Amino acid sequence: MDGTLTHPIHNFEAIRAEIGVPEGRPILEYLDTLPTETADPLHTKLHAIELDLASQATRPDGALELLVNLRQRGAQLGIVTRNSRDIAYQTLEACGLDGIFAANAVIGREQADPKPQPDGIHLLLRNWGAEPNEAVMVGDFLYDLQAGRAAGTATVYVDSSGEFPWASYADRIVEQLDWLLADLV
Numbered sequence: 001m002d003g004t005l006t007h008p009i010h011n012f013e014a015i016r017a018e019i020g021v022p023e024g025r026p027i028l029e030y031l032d033t034l035p036t037e038t039a040d041p042l043h044t045k046l047h048a049i050e051l052d053l054a055s056q057a058t059r060p061d062g063a064l065e066l067l068v069n070l071r072q073r074g075a076q077l078g079i080v081t082r083n084s085r086d087i088a089y090q091t092l093e094a095c096g097l098d099g100i101f102a103a104n105a106v107i108g109r110e111q112a113d114p115k116p117q118p119d120g121i122h123l124l125l126r127n128w129g130a131e132p133n134e135a136v137m138v139g140d141f142l143y144d145l146q147a148g149r150a151a152g153t154a155t156v157y158v159d160s161s162g163e164f165p166w167a168s169y170a171d172r173i174v175e176q177l178d179w180l181l182a183d184l185v
Contacts, residue, residue: 001081001088003140004158004177005067006057006095019045028082028114050083054090059097060160062178067100069184076128078105080120080137080147085110115143118151125151138177145169156180 002010016023019042021030027046031039070077079101081088085108092098092106104127112119125135137148138156145166148155157170164173174180 001079001083001091002053002057004138004144005059005063005079005097006091007060008140008160009056010053015046015049018049028109047084047087050087051090054083054087055094057091057094059095060177062176062181063095064097064100066177066181067097069181071100073184076105076124076130077101078107078124078128080107080112080115080124082109082114082143084108115139116146116150118147121147121151121153138180142166142169 002008012027013023015021016025016027019027021027031042031046034042067077077100079088079092083091085106088106088108089098092101105124107120107123112123114120121132121135121137124130125132132152133154135151135153136156137144137151137153138158139145139148140158140160142165145155145157146169149169154171155169156172156174157164157167158174158177159165160175162175164170167173172180172183
């Protein structure tokens, strides 16, 4: 979601530093290694940071148009995020995408193991009665693409910088979401 349906504003190194996660370590996985009494206040702090970032979310040009177009074509739309579900809803509201996704189609870290695990994608597919070859995972980070590959879906890599360091994990690469509209013609 962040960096795909929203403009990327997360500085993960700063977040790691603020909550004491060693440089380069995945935040959620690191917190899972800590004793509960140490991890709980750090999860609370992380939630506050995520909530602040969610309130600042803006969507890139073409995101709403793409989602509306897909819905009009009968596509099922879902979100699998490493955020909590409530942060996902706050983000969608802030960037004007609330109401696009069904409640059971927003999968946060409480509903499934976080990406790069494919569990969230599998959950969506089960909810929809769909097969992996009928789905596409769209994301801006390695974990998104790895989750899509592990789930057996096609993958689309969105990288506004145009650098695409993880292109080998993608079936399609685009710098902007609205470039995908041309694929729907």
